[in-house]
Amino acid sequence: MSETGTPPAAVPAPEETRRPAGTDLLRDVLSGSWLxxxxxxxxxxxxxxxxxxxxxxxxxxxxxxxxxxxxxxxxxxxxxxxxxxxxxxxxxVFDWTAATPQRALRPITETLTISVPLILAGLGVGIGFRSGLFNIGAQGQITLGAVFASWIGFTLDLPVGAHLVVALVGGIVGGALWAAIAGVLKARTGAHEVIVTIMLNNIAIFGVLYLLTTATFRSATPQVARAVADTAMLPQLLGAPFRLHLGFPLALLAAVGVWWLMERSTLGFRFRAVGSNPHAARTAGMSVPWVTVWVMVVAGALAGLAGSMQLLGTERTLTAAIAGSIGFDAITVALLGRSKPLGTVLAGILFGAFAAGGRLMQTRTGxxxxxxxxxxxxxxxxxxxxxxxxxxxxxxxxxxxxxxxxxxx
Known part of the structure; x- marks a missing residue:
């Protein structure tokens, strides 16, 4: 109370303590219960x-x-x-009306196969969400990861194993570099990551269309790149006729790595601190621009790995539609999984089940x-x-x- 007996006027919160617009809404969505x-x-x-x-x-x-x-x-x-x-x-999941045991078990393997890029891209989007960034560019990052993996897959002549590792690393680098563009622009100029990543998605798609017309990528089939060598393909876990490949256990390992990064590492603590309140993190001595760039790099690396898994696991040849709708579905997967690794894995498998089961639902019931x-x-x-x-x-x-x-x- 003042000397005149009137209550003092409310003092607005200082600019340094205000959170970015939309952060509270995103926090409410991601903090919901499993129920x-x-x-x-x-x-x-x-x-x-x-x-x-x-x-x-x-x-x-x-x-x-x-x-x-x-x-x-x-x-x-x-x-x-x-x-x-x-x-x-x-x-x-399981078709008990199938004529053979292989046909009965094939549905669950298809679900897990489809879930691989969804899990990886969802992990990348989820890291952005927990760090206060709306990474809508997973589609373009997946595409660039597939471009790098494709070029390495049909250009280099390496032994079995080494060729696959180099191609996967190439996909990681491609996605990370593409996402780093948005991170640097956000950190240096304040450009909103949603706008930048959406534009980068379009650039990536039209860039692939151009690459497919060049002598390096062009094949006998129009709008389709040269096929990746057998030495760069992910090995199948169960053999024909199943398509399940090594990418699924690698995706689970990536989820464990993301859990360790976000929950046990110093870098992950900085990610979460900036996502919770960037102004408070800056006051504590953290470099918010530096963290912003690294969040996008890590998120893009996971999305690029998803693109390389899609190419080296099932598609084998690069097209402009290599990413399909995976990048946008990954946003849904991250939201459904509350941006947590376990939740993202389960959400990715659920959406893989929708995609695999929807085909049979249409053919059998119309x-x-x-x-x-x-x-x-x-x-x-x-x-x-x-x-x-x-x-x-x-x-x-x-x-x-x-x-x-x-x-x-």
Whole structure:
């Protein structure tokens, strides 16, 4: 109170203690519980079931006489949704109707194969999130990693093993260099990483289109680069007809490495400190620009490794679409996994299951494969809207028990 008896005016927080815009929202999304994640997936599956039933012709016909015979409508809905999700499971995990044991086990191997680049790119995006950076450039970093790995794979003549290692390292370097551009621009000029990385994505794609017209990369097939040598390909773990390769255990090792980096190393502590509050980190003597650059380099290295795994594990030849939608799906994987290594691995496997099972779901039940994209989008929507999920499942808000006990006291 002042001498006049009036309360002093509120003093705004100094500029040095304010966090960047969007940091609080990202922290809320990434700090949610596993229960919230499970509830978001369940809610997405329920809404997806409604869409599956609505697109089914039998359900539509039964809806025409719903009030006359409601049982027909509900039976048709159950058959439509259950058959679609059963086919999704059979295509992603285990097909007990297959003629041979190999065909029965192939779905889970396809899921794990598809998950490899998703896990690696998701780990890179997650490091950026935990460090306060929105790395939207995984798509371009994956592409550059594949370009470097492709050039090394068909140009160098190295022994088995050494050729593969050099190609993988080349992919890591390619992704790291491409991400470093955004990091340096952010650190030196303040350019927003979202804008810069989106532009770099486009540059990477059109750059590959140009490279495929040059004598170095051009092959007999238009818009397809020369094939990588056998010595640079990742070895298969189970042999034909399975596609599962050495990349999956390497992705798990990368997840362990990211855990050690973020939770046990000094560099990871600096990453998390800058992500929590860059102004406080600067006050503590940390170089925020230096940390920003290194965050992007590490994130890009993981995305570049994802690109080299995609090329050397399954694709073998470089095209402009080598990254597919992996870079954007990796953002979803990182959000679903709360940017933690274990969560990212599980989220990558889940999205790999969606991709692998969606094909069988479409062929067996006629359900549009786009429903898989709808499911992924709904999961992201609910992950980004915790209050909505809590309202649907009547979950208590964070800190509600503590607030109640404090009020009573």
């Amino acid at each position: 919230m994640t499970v509830c978001a997936i369940v809610l997405a599956l329920v809404i997806g079931g409604v869409l599956i039933a609505g697109a089914d012709p039998d359900v539509q016909r039964a809806a025409g006489y719903l009030f006359a015979r409601p049982s027909d409508f509900f039976v048709a809905v159950w058959q439509s949704v259950s058959s679609a999700y059963v086919a999704l499971f059979q295509g992603a 359900t549009p494969i786009d429903i898989v994209l709808v499911l992924q989008s709904l999961i992201v929507l609910f992950i980004a809207a915790p209050p909505l999920v809590r309202a649907v499942f009547r979950l208590p808000a964070p800190g509600s028990r503590r607030s109640t006990s404090e009020a009573v006291a």
